[in-house]
Amino acid sequence: MSWWGKLVGGAFGFLLGGPLGAVMGAALGHSFDRGMGSLPGGAEAGLGEGDRERVQMAFFTATFSVLGNVAKADGKVSADEIRLAERVMDEMQLSPDMRRAAINLFNQGKSEGFPLAGVLAQFRQECHGRTTLIRLFLEIQVQAAYADGTLHADEARLLQSICDQLGFSRQAFAEIERMIRAERGFRGGAGGGRAQADTGRPSLSQAYDLLGVKKDASDAEIKRAYRRLLSQHHPDKLVSKGLPEEMMKIATQKTHEIRQAYEAITEARGGK
Secondary structure (H helix, E strand, O other): OOHHHHHHHOOHHHOEOHHHHHHHHHHHOOOOOOOEOOOOOOOOOOOOHHHHHHHHHHHHHHHHHHHHHHHOOOOOOOHHHHHHHHHHHHHHOOOHHHHHHHHHHHHHHHOOOOOHHHHHHHHHHHOOOOHHHHHHHHHHHHHHHOOOOOOOHHHHHHHHHHHHHOOOOHHHHHHHHHHHHHHHHHOOOOOOOHHHHHHOOOOHHHHHHHHOOOOOOOHHHHHHHHHHHHHHHOHHHHHHHOOOHHHHHHHHHHHHHHHHHHHHHHHHOOOO
């Protein structure tokens, strides 16, 4: 049975206590007061089935509630930001019940008194140092902030604070932001660039930005960056670390764009 099936079926053994459990409980109209404390284990400890379900629940809960909080950071929730959240739900092909829960989580994130610091602290703890999982969470949040085409100052400050609380440096935030801006070009988002409008493909500059390398980087440096990003976003690896299986399509889309960027660069360099 999936984590969601156990959740709605009343199998409380793997449920979270703390802020995440409270937020999910409120989204479902339940009180989860039997949640366990955080699981033991080091950063690379293997996840058993029940442990993985806990992380999946934590990821789902944190993702949609923080999406709502980020969307409200600039004082209003735009139609583009709502569409972005709905697009994430569509990509996950959520059941009607799961979609209602995601919407309720998003609305909780927008509400006054949302325990952002507590949610982030517990999410980080439940991930047990799995930085690839936390990075994908951050990428989704930055992507949401760019949904209307602009990263507003209040959104940038909130996202930097979120990165700080999750143990990511300001440099890492800048790298993620640059990657998301480039992804918008690959997906035809605002700011995609004239090259894309004319050719239907992202520009070479966007390809370099997506891989996080400079135009004068060596072929070896580009290949290392490409392989690193593929490894970080590999869907099966992320699911094994606790990514909800419903979010595999998000990771799959990202790996597709990483390959597109690498192919564009190697083709421009003469197929080296």
